[in-house]
Amino acid sequence: MxxxxxxxxxxxxxxxxxxxxxxxxxxxxxxxxxxxxxxxxxxxxxxxxxVGELPKTRSGKIMRRLLRDVAEGREVGDTTTLADTAVMSVISAQIK
Structure with a gap:
């Protein structure tokens, strides 16, 4: 299917x-x-x-693109604009 x-x-x-x-x-x-x-x-x-936290920019906007990448099993893109770059590592590890 x-x-x-x-x-x-x-x-x-x-x-x-x-x-x-x-x-x-x-x-x-x-x-x-x-x-x-x-x-x-x-x-x-x-x-x-x-999750404990969502990936947010320094201005507080949620980076939905990064969440979409993780959910679809793709490599996470550029995280330099995140306020806390460790958040994506925690979320990625939790999903796998």
């Missing part, structure tokens, strides 16, 4: 207070189901990754 097109992938930051009060097991599946119920099955993410 071949898959064409793109799929939704979610990178989620969870507050530490929530993680302290709830079990993280199954959280990604719960979030996938919730999106499917609230928005519809077409919007249900293929994958949900719980």
């Amino acid at each position: 071949t898959t064409t097109g793109q799929a939704v992938v979610a990178f989620v930051i969870i507050k530490q207070s929530y993680l302290d009060a709830h079990s993280p097991e199954g959280l990604a599946d719960t979030l996938r189901r919730w999106v499917g119920e609230q928005i519809g099955p077409i919007a249900r993410p293929r994958d949900v990754y719980i």
Whole structure:
């Protein structure tokens, strides 16, 4: 079976207070189901990754291009404009 097109992938930051009060097991599946119920099955993410931080520029903009590269299994491009370049290493390691 071949898959064409793109799929939704979610990178989620969870507050530490929530993680302290709830079990993280199954959280990604719960979030996938919730999106499917609230928005519809077409919007249900293929994958949900719980991350500690997102790659942001020095001005605070999220670098969606880098997240797309990681989600699609491509080599991460230029990270020189990131405020913290170590973030992409952590996210890449978590996904693999």
